[in-house]
Structures are given as structure tokens and as C-alpha cells.
Amino acid sequence: MTTYVRKSEADAVELDGEWIILNMEQYTVTTINEVGGFCWELLRDKQTPESIAQAVMKEYDTQGRAVEADIEEFLAHLSRCELVDYERE
Amino acid sequence: KGYNAPHVLSHLAVQ
Numbered sequence: 001m002t003t004y005v006r007k008s009e010a011d012a013v014e015l016d017g018e019w020i021i022l023n024m025e026q027y028t029v030t031t032i033n034e035v036g037g038f039c040w041e042l043l044r045d046k047q048t049p050e051s052i053a054q055a056v057m058k059e060y061d062t063q064g065r066a067v068e069a070d071i072e073e074f075l076a077h078l079s080r081c082e083l084v085d086y087e088r089e
Numbered sequence: 090k091g092y093n094a095p096h097v098l099s100h101l102a103v104q
Contacts, residue, residue: 018098027103036095060092070094077097 004075004086006043021083030081035060036074043084049075 009025019037021030032040038059039052052075053068078084 028100029103030100031098033093033096033098035093036097039095056092056095062092067092074095074097081097081100 001048002086002088003046003048004043004079004084005046006040006078006084007082010083012037012040023081023083026082028081030083039071039074043078 007023007025010021010023012019012021014020014037017034019032019034019040021032021040022028023030035056038056042052042055049068049072053071056071057063057067075084075086079086
């Protein structure tokens, strides 16, 4: 099981339904969509793809394994952008 | 709200 948490040097603001994440150590600016912002808020604490998918399905009243696959792909992208740390447990 | 897959829209390095 892999857990993810956002890096402490990354800070985000919401603007017109999109989120802008500033990484103050890497000097990067990343924008994510509204559902991505919901996931980002959850990543204040350690999360697994499953726990985020559960919260997303509850918030957006949706079902299906596709949601979990979407979350895993999104987390992998955030990791490539160096915005989250992850641990394999 | 309607569900859209979470996405990274852009990623820029600033100098």
C-alpha cells in the first residue's frame, strides 16, 4: 500500500474553479482542476489512492473503479511534479 | 457537483 502526503513547501490557492500550487523550493507553478483541488485538500494528511477515491465518490456522488484509476494517475502526476511525498508500507 | 477526473492542467518552472 502506498500513502501520499503533500510537501510542506507547496501552497495552493483557488481561483475560478482551478487551483494554483506554488512550490517555494522548486520554484514551480502548477495548476489543477477543481476535483484535483478537492484531492489536494485531502492530501494535507496521509492518504491512499483508495481513501481519496472513497472521499471523491462521496463528494461527487459517483461510483466505479475508474475513479480510483483516475486518482492513481493524478497522484503519479503530482509526484512527478514534486508536489507530494509517498511511502510504500 | 459533477465529477471530472482530477487533472494537472499545467506545470511551469519559474526563474
